[in-house]
Amino acid sequence: MRQDRPVSTAEIQPEETAPEETAPAEAWQPDQLPSEAVREEYQRVVDEVRRHRHAYYTEDAPLISDAEYDALYRHLEELEALHPELVANDSPTQEVGGEVSAAFTPVRHLQRMYSLEDVFSLEELQAWVERATASVARLGGDRPLRWLAEVKIDGLAVNLLYRNGELVRAATRGDGTTGEDITHNALTIKDIPTRLAGSNLPAELEIRGEVFIATSGFRELNEQMVAEGKAPFANPRNAAAGSLRQKDPAVTARRPLSMFVHGLGAREGLAAGSQSETYALLRGWGLPVSPYFQVMDSFEQVLDFIGHFGQHRHDLLHEIDGIVIKVDDFGLQRALGHTSRVPRWAVAYKYPPEEVHTKLLDIRVNVGRTGRVTPYGVMEPVKVAGSTVEMATLHNQDVVKAKGVMIGDIVVLRKAGDVIPEIVGPVVALRDAQEPKVREFVMPAECPSCGTPLAPGKEGDVDLRCPNARSCPAQLTQRVAHLAGRGAFDIEALGEEAAVALTMGPGPDPAENGGAVAPGGPGVITTEAELFDLAASHPDPELRARLADVRVWREKRSKGQGTGVFELVPYFYTRGTAKKPSVPTANTQKLFEELDKAKSQPLWRVLVALSIRHVGPTAARALATAFRTMDGIENATEEQLAHVDGVGPTIAASLKEWFAVDWHREILQRWKDAGVRMADEVDESIPRTLEGLTVVVTGSLEGFSRDEAKEAIIIRGGKASGSVSKNTNYVVAGENAGSKLDKAEQLGIPVLDEDGFRKLLETGTV
Structure with a gap:
């Protein structure tokens, strides 16, 4: 006889199972x-x-x-x-899941598959936990209430039926009572065993789980679909569902499907008293159990679990949209029971949405500081992950093609925390209804800024570049903005807008360009070599005088609202009047002063500011430590450069290529003449305590910024690495340390707090 495992606590009586959940009685009156x-x-x-x-x-x-x-x-x-x-x-609120497709044979589950109640805030979750806790107290159970929390996989729910260890059927959830028979397709998924391992297996067992496609597999699958002339999938969940519902199992077999199990239905002969105990049994039988779960004793621990995976949700194997919290004990689960649709012993906390739909109005291109031409999407503004987004990168023309997006599409937009917004793909089902009709993106053949024909940087490159590095206004603008950034000279008064104003003249009236501000060119400076000629201590009167004529478009406003009318106004100078002449603004004066301060920045920051391809802060620090002077770096052989830890042959070749260009050397000479520091002084008083040691810093430290911590490691002879590996000697973990701390603990690498870090810097040991 098939039955659930009996509960041994006779004093626990199940609550009545209500046929449906309704609002409180006071919510309405009969006469209303x-x-x-x-x-x-x-x-x-x-x-x-x-x-x-x-x-x-x-x-x-x-x-x-x-x-x-x-x-x-x-x-x-x-x-x-x-x-x-x-x-x-x-x-729909009284139903579970969806319909059963006529394309598949309907099969009845031995035990009903339920949906989960969703909550969308931590306050709602806390209220649910309090209700469940109170219900258990009323039932009189003497077991401690423990919670099992696990990530909510964004996949397709399936039910596997095993008899005496043999897989006899696989079905979708369907409407919860009846699902679709997908056995032949499920047999192609390598994670699903056709025979359970071990002995003393249950006579009959329904395994509930989620079929999904890993994030990396989803990208590859969509690229393959587009290459075959087929519409790409909107998201991994629908890719998994579409793959599992193929008529031909051979098609399913070619899809990168995986599965994690997360529950049980009917069971006969299963000796387990809790969800977590069952997971251990299922894993022992060869079934794939998610590694992302934890059993805990308090709501505070549940909140920590939610917070951790909220920060690291994109580090996981697959997509998730929330956390499922379950009562771990089977006896208490059974006592709490179900409503007509959901169990009272489980709930799903949904993270704030990171994916929305919006219309792709256009695809334009941006020219970067190294000449790379990058397509980006312009969309109807939409709020996602707490901010309004109207532009998102599309990387290159091959990515546009691989994603299958067309101008005019309704697209899926994702913004994960502070990550750059990404267009995931089109909602193909809505394409035919779009007006005007969608059209393909065509990558321009010429640079939109200077008109130079575009070409790959070298044979085999996917990216197209503008080779006119010296004279392309767009590249100059991006280089100036970059050199002023926090990772280079850190010139606060020189942001993106100021860089545009310095390097480009105003373009056409935005009112005639759909409200978009289009820069023109050329501007006040035609090369970054001239930048420090504006500094307070080294001014070029003629160059400064030209700043007075710089105009930018500004939209006129009325009562705080835009009018759609634009006017040209001075950027660096005040508006002059008959009584009061135009003078540099306070921000312009600050720019002059900050340019002076920037001259004393260390050598590695100067290297970063030069926009040498592949040379970022890590490589720049290593080079500055190894050679100490710009002349030393320029005169080093390619082999000597490549030998520096953290540099390697690609960066070495890029350095030699950069120094071989005459106008690059002119930048260095002009900066040097203006007083920019080109060498680091060696402080002999600082001992080389970290010689030969690799240290990783993660999280926030009170007494060090991230850059200061790295600098402290490097000047003592150590290597400040950005990733944890078996070669790491120490990991310094501050507040909000993330996955690097987890990996250090997994590898058994010593972890230091800030006090331990200070001791390490002093003595080279802890």
Whole structure:
């Protein structure tokens, strides 16, 4: 006889299972019947939810983002809470999952598969935990209440049925009672064993899990789809679902599908008392159990778990959209029971949305400081991950093609925390409805800034570059902005806008260009060699005088609102009047002074400021430590440069190539004449305590900035590495240390706090 494992605590009695969840009684009164307008709104929302559920679950082609669907579904729940008399048994809020496709044989699950209740804030989660805790207390259970938290995989729910260890059936969740038979396709997934390992296996066992495609596999799959002339998938979840629902198992076998198990249905002969204990059994039988779970005793630990994976969600093997919290004990799970749709012993906390849908208005190109020409998307402004986004990188023309996006598409946009926004792909199902019709992006053949024909930097390069490095206004602008950045000279008064004003003249009236400000050219300076001629202690009167004529477009405003009318106004100087002549603004005066301060920056910052391809702060520090002077670096052989730890042959070749260009050497000479520091003084009083040691700093330290900590390591002869490996000697962990700390602990590398770091710097040991 098939049954769940019995509960040994006789004193625990299950709560009544309510057929449905409704709003509190005070939410409505019998005489407050819904108006016709409310009924129409309710039916409209029901129809919309059904339409999007069908697109998501049955067609594997969502028409809106998860965040938009969640908002729509919650609106439906609010309407039903206010007007419970409208709720019918076939309301989407009373159903589990989606429909069963006629393309597959329907099969009935031995035990129903439920959905999960979703919460969208930590306050809602805390309220749910408090309700569950109170319910357990009312039931009189004497077991300690422990929570199992695991990441919520963004995949397709499946049910595997094993009899005496043999896989006899695989099915989708379907409507929770009946699913689609996908056995032949599931057999192609390497993670799913056809026979369980070990002995004394359960006579009958339903395994619930999630089929997914890893993030790296998803990118490769979409590139392959586009190369074959097929529409790319919108996201990994729908790629997994579409792959598992193929009529031909051979097609499924070619897709990079994986699976993690996360629960049980019917079971006969299973001796386990908790979810976590079951995971250990399942792993021993050869089933794939997610490594991302933890059992904990308090809500505070649950919050820490949520916070950790919120920070590291993009470091995982697969996409996640939240955290699932379950009561670990099977006896308490059974006592708490279910509603008609969800278990009362589990909940899903959903992270704030990082993916939204918006319209791709155009694809334009940007010319970078090394000449690389990068396409980027211009979109209808949309709020995602807490900020409004209207532009996102598309990397190069091959990426545009691989993603399958066209101008005019509705696209999936992702912004993970502070990461640059990314266009994931198009919502192909909406393409035919777009007006005007979508069109393909064509990469320009000439530089949009200077008109020079574009070409790869070298044979085999995917990226196209503008070879006119010396005279291209766009490249000069980006180089000036870069050299003023925090990783180079750190000139606060010289931001992106000031760099544009210095290097480019104003373009056409933005009112005639759809409101977009288009820079012209050339500007006040035609090479970065001239920059320090503006410094307070080394001014070039003629160059400074030209600043007075620099104009930029500004939109006129009325009562704080834009008018759509633009005017040319001075950028570096005040507006002059008959009584008050135009003079440098306070910010311009600050720029003159900060240019003087920048001259005393250490050698490695000067190296970074030169925009030498591949030379970032790490390589620049290593070079400055090894050679101490700019002349020493310039005169070193390629072999000597490559031998420096952290440099290597690619950077060495790039350095020799850069120094071989005459106008590059002119920049160095002009800067040197203006007083820019070209050598580091060796402080003989600082002992070389870290000679031969590799140290990684992660997190925030109170007494050191990240750069200061690295500098302290390097001047004592150590290597300041950015990644943890078996060759790392010490890891210094400050506040909010992340995955580097985790890896150090896994590898058994000594971890130091700030006090330990100071001692290491002093003595070379702890």
